[in-house]
Amino acid sequence: MTDTHAAVGIIWRGDNEVLMQRRRPQQTFSGYWEFPGGKIQFGETPAQALCRELQEELGITVTTLQPWLRRRHQYPHGNVMLHFFHVRAYAGVPYAAEGQQWQWTLLAQSPSPLLPANLSLWKWLSLPSVCAVTAAEIFGVEEMIKRMQAALANRLKLVQLRDKNISAEGRRHLATTAATLCRAHQALLLINDDEQLARDVQADGVHLSSGKLAVCDRRPDFLWAAASCHHEADIAKAVTLGLDFVVLSPVNKTLTHVKATPLGWERFAEFATTAGLPVYALGGMTVADIAVAQQHSGQGIGMMRQAWNVQ
């Protein structure tokens, strides 16, 4: 059966509210909450379809569209390929141009029932644009903690504790302190490749190295689970395990993996569009690359050294 393609808009008000509308009585899944959007018509690109739908449904003219992921869902009535976009700027004031019920919805208050294809996606909306990877191997543990404090105070919301080559005590001390700090700043902490340590310090989740990902046969039992990917096969495995996001590298040249051939942004975009889950770009990233990654369907960027250059 061929897929029906639909373009879907996540319309933001600030950082933690999105516009949701309710499917009307004559539609399938009537009464379910959905993001505005609809079927892509013959000859339209997904972006054109979304702009048309948002004009028709809400009377707004989109001025900035940011492509996000693409996700396939099997409904009883057929397969749908959903093309998601973030909408952060538009002209006009939204109104129910088709008589539908709609509301601004806080991310913490997922409306119910949500269209089934949107369930895991809702959780991913709270992911930030930067994933900072610890670098105690470079700075030392105490300096790393100081820099982490500063970065969290500066609104960092996602930390991956990596540092595989420091002492076990140093890593445990870093993990314990990072867990306390991240909790205090409502930031997520994922521990690289050590489920026991993640459990001991009550981290939010684990981050699998690509090596661990390859041999892992179940989703780690944490609220958040992510992985490092370098190839298509890694991403496919992450999807099979039902992970929440992946960090794909190296996108640009990086000091950490000097011999690796960078993917480049075009190839990154191919992966990020088709992965079906959020993808961060890693490798030679600076803050200026957040926007570049997002224009290429990425969730944002992963950074190691650059993330901690905070006074």
Ligand SMILES: Nc1nc2c([nH]c(=O)n2[C@H]2C[C@H](O)[C@@H](COP(=O)(O)OP(=O)(O)OP(=O)(O)O)O2)c(=O)[nH]1
């Ligand atoms: N607009 C929108 N559609 C979604 C979302 N999630 C999701 O699975 N879909 C599906 C439902 C529909 O099958 C298709 C969008 O088509 P549509 O909104 O034009 O719906 P429709 O009533 O014409 O389609 P049908 O399902 O009743 O045949 O994508 C979402 O968040 N927003």
